[in-house]
Amino acid sequence: MLELKEITAGYDRRAPVLRDVSLTVGKGEAVGLLGPSGCGKSTLARVAALLHRPDAGAVVVDGEPVRGWRHAAPRAQRTAFGVVFQQPRQAADPRLDLADLIAEPLRATGRRDEVRERLAELVPAVGLTDDLLTRRPHEVSDGQLQRACLARALVLRPRWLICDEMTAMLDASTTAALVAAVETYRRDTGAGLLAVGHDRTLLTRWCDRTLDWGERGPEQTPAPARRTGV
Numbered sequence: 240m241l242e243l244k245e246i247t248a249g250y251d252r253r254a255p256v257l258r259d260v261s262l263t264v265g266k267g268e269a270v271g272l273l274g275p276s277g278c279g280k281s282t283l284a285r286v287a288a289l290l291h292r293p294d295a296g297a298v299v300v301d302g303e304p305v306r307g308w309r310h311a312a313p314r315a316q317r318t319a320f321g322v323v324f325q326q327p328r329q330a331a332d333p334r335l336d337l338a339d340l341i342a343e344p345l346r347a348t349g350r351r352d353e354v355r356e357r358l359a360e361l362v363p364a365v366g367l368t369d370d371l372l373t374r375r376p377h378e379v380s381d382g383q384l385q386r387a388c389l390a391r392a393l394v395l396r397p398r399w400l401i402c403d404e405m406t407a408m409l410d411a412s413t414t415a416a417l418v419a420a421v422e423t424y425r426r427d428t429g430a431g432l433l434a435v436g437h438d439r440t441l442l443t444r445w446c447d448r449t450l451d452w453g454e455r456g457p458e459q460t461p462a463p464a465r466r467t468g469v
């Protein structure tokens with residue numbers, strides 16, 4: 240279980256973006272989070288992925304309270320998460336070709352010997368082809384780069400996936416392919432998912448449960464979303 244308990248977080252302690260927000264994702268569950276732009280969805284996603292230290296509250300991952308954040312988080316907790324952001328060009332090192340980009344977490348954790356095998360599995364799983372692997376980010380489309388970023392997020396076989404507007408800038412067919420790749424991975428591994436976005440139709444179709452902060456933003460823990468457009 241991934242538990243966010245009474246999280247207060249932001250960028251200025253005097254004016255937090257989130258106040259006392261709680262959210263739980265069960266093992267193998269897919270939870271969607273909707274809310275207006277700027278309400279703090281990405282901030283909560285970053286707290287959930289151990290990338291942003293909250294001012295107050297607790298994150299508990301599979302029963303273990305989180306005590307360190309970012310590089311100070313224990314490796315076993317950090318590598319339990321795969322994260323995909325909205326802007327692949329901001330998330331991807333422009334100097335790496337796609338093969339090195341996808342494999343980078345394996346190299347960073349001393350698992351170089353798995354690179355070949357994981358690339359062979361992941362490249363077709365996310366809908367890439369081998370000829371793209373020697374290209375650098377500026378030589379591929381946004382959709383191709385986001386596919387590589389998803390492969391990188393999956394390369395360490397995380398138990399938790401955090402997708403922050405993963406498909407916001409993509410066309411319908413790339414969106415469908417990336418969601419299908421996430422769902423295949425979850426079916427095979429039992430990983431849980433927190434998917435943040437604006438697209439109510441997509442999230443309510445994709446996720447087991449979708450929460451909605453509504454127009455007022457995160458004054459409180461988000462409520463279950465209405466299922467529309469399905």
Ligand SMILES: Nc1ncnc2c1ncn2[C@@H]1O[C@H](COP(=O)(O)OP(=O)(O)OP(=O)(O)O)[C@@H](O)[C@H]1O
Pocket residue numbers: 250256274275276277278279280281282283
């Ligand atoms: N690094 C930062 N430094 C200072 N303020 C920030 C930073 N990142 C985000 N904010 C502010 O925190 C608030 C919440 O931002 P956040 O990105 O979490 O919202 P969001 O709901 O994900 O928005 P969107 O849907 O537009 O992506 C906004 O007012 C934003 O301007």
